[in-house]
Amino acid sequence: MEVGDWALLILRVAVGVTLAAHGYNKFFGGGRIAGTARWFDSIGMRPGRRHAVLAAGSEIAAGSALAAGLLTAPAAAGLVGLMSTAFWVAHRGKGFFVMNDGWEYTVVLAAVAVAIAMMGPGGLSLDSVLGIADALDGWAGLAVSLGGGVGAAALLLAAFYRPAVRDA
Numbered sequence: 832m833e834v835g836d837w838a839l840l841i842l843r844v845a846v847g848v849t850l851a852a853h854g855y856n857k858f859f860g861g862g863r864i865a866g867t868a869r870w871f872d873s874i875g876m877r878p879g880r881r882h883a884v885l886a887a888g889s890e891i892a893a894g895s896a897l898a899a900g901l902l903t904a905p906a907a908a909g910l911v912g913l914m915s916t917a918f919w920v921a922h923r924g925k926g927f928f929v930m931n932d933g934w935e936y937t938v939v940l941a942a943v944a945v946a947i948a949m950m951g952p953g954g955l956s957l958d959s960v961l962g963i964a965d966a967l968d969g970w971a972g973l974a975v976s977l978g979g980g981v982g983a984a985a986l987l988l989a990a991f992y993r994p995a996v997r998d999a
Contacts, residue, residue: 847898854890900956909960
């Protein structure tokens with residue numbers, strides 16, 4: 832194995848496990864799904880419970896797949912879709928820095944996922960074992976991860992995002 836394969840493994844695992852942990856936390860930590868559902872309702876993602884379950888499940892699935900290097904470009908698209916949605920509904924108006932609930936974290940995770948999709952999963956991946964490691968890398972990886980993720984987020988937001996209207 833080349834050093835690049837190990838570097839990609841480290842990136843995939845770090846970002847994938849981080850995303851999966853967020854999904855796990857929505858199911859089993861803090862306020863669990865009920866608390867996440869209330870928060871989603873409050874920020875305009877309605878119905879909150881459905882979106883809480885879908886977000887948590889998607890975070891676990893996309894994160895686990897990315898970490899394992901399984902269907903890497905589609906997994907990266909899932910991550911980009913989740914982070915694009917989070918950026919729009921929860922972080923965009925709060926500045927850059929995460930300590931102010933800003934958008935730096937969501938953008939960095941999405942950018943790393945797109946870069947991984949473009950580079951391909953590397954030799955230490957399930958895609959490599961299955962012989963499909965080069966199927967969707969390069970420009971195709973960019974199109975699938977960025978285009979698919981942002982496109983899916985836009986469709987989701989158009990269909991379900993209904994923030995409360997504030998009185999003037």
